[in-house]
Amino acid sequence: MRQRSVGMLVAVLMMVPAWVRAQPAAEVRQAVQAATPQLQAWRRDLHQHPELGGQERRTADIVARHLRALGLQPRTGIAGTGVAAVLKGGRPGPKILIRADMDALPVREETGLPFASQVTATYRGQPVGVMHACGHDAHVAILLGVAQALAARRDSLPGEVMFVFQPAEEGPAVPGAPFGAKLMLDEGLLRDFTPEAAFGLHVWAGLQVGQIGSRSGPLLASADEWSLTVTGRQTHGSRPWDGVDPITVGAQVLLGTQSMIARQVNIAQTPVVLTAGQFNSGVRFNIIPEQATLVGTLRTFDAQVREDVIARFERIATDYAHAAGATAALTVVNNAPATINDPVLSQRVRPSLEKVAGAGQVVEMPLQTIAEDFSQFANRVPGFYFLVGSTGAGIDPAQAPANHSPRFLLDEAALANGMAAMLQVTTDYLEAGATR
Template sequence: MRIRFQSLPLGLALALACAAPAATAAPDAALTQKLVDWRRDLHQHPELGNQETRTADVVATHLRSLGLQPRTGIGPTGVVAVLKGARPGPRIALRADMDALPVTEQTGLPFASTARATYRGQEVGVMHACGHDMHVAILMGVAEALAGMREQLAGEVVFIFQPAEEGPPEPGEVFGARRMLDEGVFDDAKPDAILGLHVWAGLQTGQIGFRSGPSLASADEWSLTITGKQTHGSRPWDGVDPITVGAQVLLATQSMLARQINTVNAPVVLTAGQFQSGVRFNIIPDDARLVGTLRTYDDAVRADVITRFDRIATDYAHAAGATAKLDVVNNAPATVNDPELARRVLPSLQAAVGADNVIEMPLVTVAEDFSQFANVVPGAYFFVGTTPAGQDPATMPINHSPHYAPDEAALAVGVRAMLRTTLDLLGATPPG
């Protein structure tokens, strides 16, 4: 089905103002307070990926209160509900991610998280350090607003509350969006388009960040194992030092990016986040393991970098008498905003917050498994600023920081932007 684009008439907005927040205005005071209450409750009770049982129950209970019939247990804690309008029309999916991070909160907020959990064998604090509590509250608010105007809607809205966007707590598990797709989230009817958003410390509250085409990077998790030969640290010539080889390989990959890849046209980031080897100061160990991430925006460039990385590791290891094994797992493809959908979405975002407040985003090297959905149906993904007016975003704690404390005024901005965009894509018309 081809999506029809039509601005929400002012008459409809005014007619619905008492029942739900109008697409052209901020949510009313009652819903605004609900957004804050939901967000603070979720923030105080964060859950890691695939463990969002309480969060899913909060979401499902709210959706049932709106007269919807949510499906639960998808992927494994995801929640999906469909709102059917009074007339036929497009099917638009809206997605929010629910999971928190293994981060110990240091905001000092009165509703700060004190939750603890186990992440990959380590006891950790748990915090909504990326703002997914904001995402869930925003989509709950959008659902309430749209449910209040269902008799005026043409088409359907699919609300998707997704687990494990940050990744499951155990290695080898499938990330949330891919798992929801594998478990049939779109089996009953594929949407015509899907929308997603992310709160972002790099923008002021009231601003929206958006771009057409490539937006967020592909995320690969790589693991490199160098196997050498253990020996006494005082006699390195009797063994093969995997630590030295690992260091040589890591430095060589950075030279490869600087001298072999055209990063002007296709940005690439290759980072090691872990280097693990040995147990004692005077023993050269048998092996070393490096773990890191690769971020790219182009599939061909990604494949080329992985091939070169593998060759570098193999050749350096061979020269030292060691062996190397590189494993690469793609956790999320690049997020690409469908150009045609982006053309339709941009005027809606501008209408929601003002044209001057819609900022063309640069390429962002963070990744999002929203891309899994956007590879199945056309997708559009935008950023909602969370730095209060008068404060410099460059000096604020960013997403994933234990100090990240987004401005709650951004909740209403997110609802307004998502609601306006959804209604325009549905081609909403006045009642009667």
């Protein structure tokens, strides 16, 4: 009886594809090792030639040419510069989506790297430097590497994979234009392809290279861009009683919102951040102007809390303005919903991450008040988003220049680690869902 059981076990194992029977991380690492020189070359080239949101034409051309070289048929021009391609495996299985963002930031680079960006551009009317200060150059390189590895074994691959190279994750260079993920979806990215899961990653200065950060449920905040216009009545600065001062009202409203967050919102249950980044008013030292404009961001993790905070903000603005004889108009635009990792998918993916990084190197992340429009994909299908450590050995991540800093410095070992993690996640998911 025991001999027959052993024989049956051997027979079952022989039916399992070699990709699964082998040490999984070893198979993945072979593919990553072969791709590492190209990962570095892609990343350095893209880093030296960054492009702002909606302007990623050179980047998109590089992506499309490589996907064609892999035998794929990329769709280009989605949301302006977005690129997508579907790899069909030789065996039946699930459909999944993997996404990388392509755009850079209006930041003048201060890293001193030999391939540092010297690019300048005009951003919302102002001359700026342009830098991959958030690591999207690494994201593009990683996803190109994953596409290359999966295409190399397409005959034995179960299912289908859509590779999405997205523009304008940081927002468009043109004010008021949609962010890239929503625009790609609005233009029919998933019209003929319905994935059952979506995956994304981000290199992260807050983690040591070799670490991977993940979290089930809410991970990244929703991001709203708000604008408050206070209209008073212009008068001479020496006679404020003859007019209505919108600057004072604007300041009172801003302070009122901070009291509201501290005293009216249960931030022990869910964090809320409301920040003003601009306060513009007037042209002369002795004239009280007619209008003042404040612009800022609201970060929340819960849709109901978000709606409640916006309603309170509007009430505070209206009441302070009314008390002073002014008017106030608040507009709020949601740039990205909260990024929420599907709990079932999170549980399923974690062993894949541990195969690559080791169980002790997969870190449970606290809530992050940054935002990401990967959430647009994760709102359509179950999604999972993780962070890949990018701060080199010997540097304290808590002291390292953060993402968006002009001195953000990526340890290029993060390229191989990111590719290995995403490749392991996708292959494990596809193999588990194979139908024969």
